[in-house]
Amino acid sequence: xxxxxxxxxxxxxxxxxxxxxxxxxxxxxxxxxxxxxxxxxxxxxxxxxxxxxxxxxxxxxxxxxxxxxxxxxxxxxxxxxxxxxxxxxxxxxxxxxxxxxxxxxxxxxxxxxxxxxxxxxxxxxxxxxxxxxxxxxxxxxxxxxxxxxxxxxxxxxxxxxxxxxxxxxxxxxxxxxxxxxxxxxxxxxxxxxxxxxxxxxxxxxxxxxxxxxxxxxxxxxxxxxxxxxxxxx
Numbered sequence: 001x002x003x004x005x006x007x008x009x010x011x012x013x014x015x016x017x018x019x020x021x022x023x024x025x026x027x028x029x030x031x032x033x034x035x036x037x038x039x040x041x042x043x044x045x046x047x048x049x050x051x052x053x054x055x056x057x058x059x060x061x062x063x064x065x066x067x068x069x070x071x072x073x074x075x076x077x078x079x080x081x082x083x084x085x086x087x088x089x090x091x092x093x094x095x096x097x098x099x100x101x102x103x104x105x106x107x108x109x110x111x112x113x114x115x116x117x118x119x120x121x122x123x124x125x126x127x128x129x130x131x132x133x134x135x136x137x138x139x140x141x142x143x144x145x146x147x148x149x150x151x152x153x154x155x156x157x158x159x160x161x162x163x164x165x166x167x168x169x170x171x172x173x174x175x176x177x178x179x180x181x182x183x184x185x186x187x188x189x190x191x192x193x194x195x196x197x198x199x200x201x202x203x204x205x206x207x208x209x210x211x212x213x214x215x216x217x218x219x220x221x222x223x224x225x226x227x228x229x230x231x232x233x
Contacts, residue, residue: 008114010034010070011201012122014096014107018152020119024100024107028093031081033113036071065149068118070111072143077131085137093143096122108150115213117170120150169216179205186216 010033014026042064047056076086097106110119124146131140171182179193179202186192197205199217208214 008033010072010111010113010116012093012096013110013112015110016100016103016107018108018150020108020110026096026107028096030072030113031075031086031089032073034070034072036069037116038069040067040069065120065151066118067149068111068120068147070145070147072145074141074143076139083139085133085139086141087138090127090138090141090143094125094127097125109147111147112215117213117215118147118149120147122146123148171214171216173208173210173212173214175210177208177210179208182214 010030012028014024014028016022016024044062044064045058048059074086074089076082076084076089096109099106106121108120109122110117112118122145124144126144128142129138129140130142131138133139169186171186173182179196180190183192183196184190193205195217196214197203200214202208
């Protein structure tokens with residue numbers, strides 16, 4: 001069981017490429033976990049009228065990117081963690097939406113928390129300040145984040161093949177599971193435990209726990225054979 005100090009927090013990692021293979025070295029972790037999480041999935045249909053019919057037929061014309069919104073609370077009153085201005089923490093979060101000179105666009109982001117994992121772009125951040133100290137520094141604010149799914153061209157093509165090894169998938173850890181056994185089951189190669197650990201930010205390959213949800217990278221993103229040698233001890 002997790003203790004209060006081990007509570008899993010919402011984390012957002014930044015990447016510079018659509019394949020999510022080049023970390024930007026920027027990670028943001030929430031002070032408090034989301035108070036609300038909303039998910040939206042939409043399909044597009046076009047109405048076509050056939051001769052001799054009184055009602056148009058709805059024909060599927062494609063899907064739209066999934067969207068997620070998160071409601072967060074930043075609190076610097078000392079109720080949770082150290083007391084002080086939330087300004088720097090908020091600035092770090094908003095930096096994820098800013099134009100980057102080297103890529104000429106904002107970062108791609110991977111947000112994850114427990115069973116929730118989402119890769120895309122941070123399209124909007126609405127901030128409402130609730131409390132200030134005597135100097136005008138913010139001590140409390142609510143934030144609504146809006147994310148939109150971002151898929152590489154290869155992933156878009158693979159979406160038409162649900163069983164494709166080119167798609168990200170998830171694995172619910174059960175008692176007795178280990179990374180090398182999971183890698184053998186999913187990829188047919190126990191040596192793939194290293195990239196699996198890296199994709200899930202695990203420093204201890206034996207540190208998985210029952211109920212944890214792992215992100216399974218596409219087979220196409222395997223590292224070279226030389227980098228995949230060895231099994232966890």
